[in-house]
Amino acid sequence: MNFKDTYRRLNDAVLPDRRLTDELLKRAGKQSRRHRPVRTLRIGYGAAAAIFCLCAGLFISMPVLAARLDPVHRFLYLLSPRAAQYLMPVQMSAEDQGIRMEVVSASVHGDTACIYITMEDLTGDRIDETTDLYDSYSIHRPFDAVGTCERAGYDAASGKVSFLITLKERSGEWEEHSIQGEKITFSVKEFLSRKFTCEDLSIPLDLSDLPEEPRTKEADLRGCGGDFEAYGIDETARVLIPDTSVPVLPDDGVTLTGIGYVDGMLHIQTALEDTPENDNHGYLWLETDSKTCESVYTVSFLEETKDGHSVTYYEQVFDISPEQLTDASLHGRFVISGQKTKGCWKVTFPLE
Amino acid sequence: MQDRLEKTIRQYSPMVYRLACARAGNRQDADEIYQEVFLRYIRKQPAFQNETHEKAWFLKVTANCANSLWRSARKWHTEPLPEDLLLETPEEIDLSHALGKLPPAYREVIHLFYYEELSTREIGQILHRRTSTVRTQLTRARAILKKYLKEEYDEF
Numbered sequence: 001m002n003f004k005d006t007y008r009r010l011n012d013a014v015l016p017d018r019r020l021t022d023e024l025l026k027r028a029g030k031q032s033r034r035h036r037p038v039r040t041l042r043i044g045y046g047a048a049a050a051i052f053c054l055c056a057g058l059f060i061s062m063p064v065l066a067a068r069l070d071p072v073h074r075f076l077y078l079l080s081p082r083a084a085q086y087l088m089p090v091q092m093s094a095e096d097q098g099i100r101m102e103v104v105s106a107s108v109h110g111d112t113a114c115i116y117i118t119m120e121d122l123t124g125d126r127i128d129e130t131t132d133l134y135d136s137y138s139i140h141r142p143f144d145a146v147g148t149c150e151r152a153g154y155d156a157a158s159g160k161v162s163f164l165i166t167l168k169e170r171s172g173e174w175e176e177h178s179i180q181g182e183k184i185t186f187s188v189k190e191f192l193s194r195k196f197t198c199e200d201l202s203i204p205l206d207l208s209d210l211p212e213e214p215r216t217k218e219a220d221l222r223g224c225g226g227d228f229e230a231y232g233i234d235e236t237a238r239v240l241i242p243d244t245s246v247p248v249l250p251d252d253g254v255t256l257t258g259i260g261y262v263d264g265m266l267h268i269q270t271a272l273e274d275t276p277e278n279d280n281h282g283y284l285w286l287e288t289d290s291k292t293c294e295s296v297y298t299v300s301f302l303e304e305t306k307d308g309h310s311v312t313y314y315e316q317v318f319d320i321s322p323e324q325l326t327d328a329s330l331h332g333r334f335v336i337s338g339q340k341t342k343g344c345w346k347v348t349f350p351l352e
Numbered sequence: 353m354q355d356r357l358e359k360t361i362r363q364y365s366p367m368v369y370r371l372a373c374a375r376a377g378n379r380q381d382a383d384e385i386y387q388e389v390f391l392r393y394i395r396k397q398p399a400f401q402n403e404t405h406e407k408a409w410f411l412k413v414t415a416n417c418a419n420s421l422w423r424s425a426r427k428w429h430t431e432p433l434p435e436d437l438l439l440e441t442p443e444e445i446d447l448s449h450a451l452g453k454l455p456p457a458y459r460e461v462i463h464l465f466y467y468e469e470l471s472t473r474e475i476g477q478i479l480h481r482r483t484s485t486v487r488t489q490l491t492r493a494r495a496i497l498k499k500y501l502k503e504e505y506d507e508f
Contacts, residue, residue, distance in 0.1 A: 016369040
């Protein structure tokens, strides 16, 4: 068997979504000067609340069409009874793995479209107030917009969690033609639930006697953050060879696996098991005399264990001298996902 | 003018998207890279000397856009495997899984070498890497793939 042939066959099936190409062709036709890609951004809960308030304000000028007391409306009534009355009902749903996803409402006003969806577990208790779609959702739309999706609330009585999808115009295109009636496809392929956060976890480690020349290796990076470019980090970096095992959250696969000075910078390495499967994440910081010291950059790389599990190593690099470390303590914050549910939930609906 | 733009977009869409997928490892990021590449093309409408020059431009810009996305802070987490692909045979499923084990930079080299059939020198020019670096990455990528591929390949 020829590797090249198999690789070619695999890639022959990879093609862009026709709607993306159509959108580009339309742009090419217009030769507009204001071209921006459609991006899917994630926003914080505070921003979601702000957008909700914006949407709530916008809805006020729309006619009354529905005021059903389903969980989403109940939730909305808690925040704004007026907004709940002005939602446009959609009520289209998809069901898989005993989980139902329903598009409850969709409304457009000006340059903002707001869509509410709910998810509920018909057979168990996999949906809770921590349910997170993280990066597993996609919003396909035939117009240029910034799309976000954030958890809007949880109704304990019905066990439904609700999400607010917001599409905001980017290019002035909506002024040229209305998006009313345009179809949107919202899909989810997996979600996390039963999440918990360990805030300010104190990590018992003697920082006064660290190895000055720890064993290192050149690793191919899978990601990096912070001010890494200023330190000349590109696609590879010199990292610690994991050789320590200080349990941080042992039940959840979080371990401190290395610490030491490399080229005058303090490297602290944490291992998280199966992160592609659970999205567990976190970070460390140092505290010295009430002063907090954050890492200047972080790199991550992946290794496979003998039993086929993958371990992601996050190495944080601190600009702190050994002398400053003498009275320092190490702290961490970790977000742990208790359960991941996979499936295929996809709903296509019109913006009315 | 419009016909030329449309023809070029249609012609290079699959090539750009496949490289974006190979590098990003997921469709969501590939969509973003794909759009950014062609929006740059529409904005700039560069003049090309010939088709080779045109193809190299699209590959280079795709690699650059993928790099920009990868460097952004939100790429902190490990990237998932390609999804939604029409995998029909066990070999394709196996290969897709093995490719997911490669660092993004290696997947890019593998793709340009095996799918676009470029030489290591040409790959180096497109990715701004030394030819020797490309050769090393290709060798390492093959070694990683061999480790994870269940299928024995006569030719690699």
